[in-house]
Amino acid sequence: MSITVRPITEADYDAVARITADAYLGAGYFTDTNHPYMAKIMRVAERAAVAPMIVAERDGAVVGSATLAVYGDQWADLALPDELEFRLLVVDPAVQRSGAGRALVSWILDQARSTEGITAVSLTTGNDWHSAHALYQKLGFSRVPERDWPIPENGKMLRVYRMALEPRMAS
Numbered sequence: 508m509s510i511t512v513r514p515i516t517e518a519d520y521d522a523v524a525r526i527t528a529d530a531y532l533g534a535g536y537f538t539d540t541n542h543p544y545m546a547k548i549m550r551v552a553e554r555a556a557v558a559p560m561i562v563a564e565r566d567g568a569v570v571g572s573a574t575l576a577v578y579g580d581q582w583a584d585l586a587l588p589d590e591l592e593f594r595l596l597v598v599d600p601a602v603q604r605s606g607a608g609r610a611l612v613s614w615i616l617d618q619a620r621s622t623e624g625i626t627a628v629s630l631t632t633g634n635d636w637h638s639a640h641a642l643y644q645k646l647g648f649s650r651v652p653e654r655d656w657p658i659p660e661n662g663k664m665l666r667v668y669r670m671a672l673e674p675r676m677a678s
Contacts, residue, residue, distance in 0.1 A: 510607050512614035515560040515572065520551040522569040523562065523597075527551075530597035534633060536663065544660055548595055558582040561614060563598070563607040571598035571607040573615065577625070585654060585667060589626040591619040596630070596639075608642055616646075620672055627671045631656075634664040643668045 515523065527548055528540050537545050554560060554574060558581065563571035573596040576583035586592035593615050598607045619628045630648070632639045647670050654667035 509565070510570070510605070510610040511564045512561055512610050513564065515551075515555050515562050517552070517555075519562050519569050519572070520555070523551045523560070523572045524549040526569070526571065526599045527595065527597050529600050533600050534636060536633065536658075536661070542660070544658075554582065554595075561611060563611050565602065565605065565607065570602045570605070571596070571611055573597075573611050575615065575618070584631055585629055585656070587627075587629070589624060590629045590669070591615070591622060591625045591627075592629045592631075594631065604638070608639070609646070612642070612646055616670070616672070625672070627669055629654075629667060629669045631665045631667055634666055640666070640668075646670070 528545065531537055531545060531548070532539070540546065540549060548554070559575040561573055561575070562569045574582055574594045576586055576592045576594060578586045578588045578590065580586070582594060583592050584594060596608065596611055616628060619625045630643065632643065648668035649670065651667045651669045655664055657664050
């Protein structure tokens with residue numbers, strides 16, 4: 508049961524929308540998919556058209572996804588000019604704690620290290636998503652509480668984490 512991370516394809520859109528809904532509704536951030544923000548993040552085709560997206564796949568099924576952004580991108584919430592930000596990292600609640608989240612983050616870190624001008628990776632996560640906090644800390648991310656911010660629609664606080672990347676060695 509190995510996990511593969513790859514760029515999203517059109518065939519993945521429905522699975523990513525379902526997983527996104529299950530993860531956000533299951534966490535109690537919204538009560539239904541009719542909320543404007545939920546509707547926005549479930550329009551996966553629109554998101555994928557303007558932002559790089561990746562999926563985690565296990566045994567041929569999509570089990571997670573994430574959206575990448577850099578400073579100034581339409582989907583960037585907090586990226587500074589030297590940061591790669593990832594957003595909307597979700598794993599199907601039915602397979603959480605299976606390594607899919609770790610695989611997605613590892614792929615993102617590898618991508619960031621190979622991107623010119625990127626010296627750090629940043630992310631935002633829910634204040635009470637404790638398993639996500641543990642994963643990010645285990646992988647080497649540090650809290651940046653001065654960058655925390657509230658969700659405009661409901662006031663729930665979002666935590667910011669950041670990892671400075673080791674400088675690339677000259678070849």
